[in-house]
Amino acid sequence: MTALFYIINAILNIYWWIVIGSVIMSWLFAFGVVNNSNPFVNAVARFLYEATEPVLSPIRRFLPNLGSIDISPIVLLIGITALQIFINTTVARAVFG
Numbered sequence: 044m045t046a047l048f049y050i051i052n053a054i055l056n057i058y059w060w061i062v063i064g065s066v067i068m069s070w071l072f073a074f075g076v077v078n079n080s081n082p083f084v085n086a087v088a089r090f091l092y093e094a095t096e097p098v099l100s101p102i103r104r105f106l107p108n109l110g111s112i113d114i115s116p117i118v119l120l121i122g123i124t125a126l127q128i129f130i131n132t133t134v135a136r137a138v139f140g
Contacts, residue, residue, distance in 0.1 A: 048135055052127060058094075059123050065091040066116050095119075 068088050071077045077084050095116075102115040 044138055048130065051130060055123050055127050059120060061091060061094050062116050062119055062123075065095045 068077075068091050072079065072088070079085055079088070098119060099115045102118050103113070106115060106118065
């Protein structure tokens with residue numbers, strides 16, 4: 044059972060970094076640092092978009108429109124951290140006593 048908690052934490056940590064990578068990639072595109080026509084850059088950007096957009100789009104529906112500022116990744120990162128804390132404290136203690 045302990046291994047299951049480690050695996051869940053590892054998956055949440057990996058997803059946390061995927062969200063960070065997606066934010067950084069969007070900034071690089073916005074400021075013209077990277078070229079979208081590069082096949083490798085395009086593949087990385089597509090992977091990050093496909094991995095994060097299904098979770099970020101429902102969050103965007105509930106957030107107010109702030110113009111060009113998108114705070115949905117911040118909300119998602121706080122949610123991931125809160126979920127990890129909940130799993131590590133409440134669920135793990137309930138299972139292991």
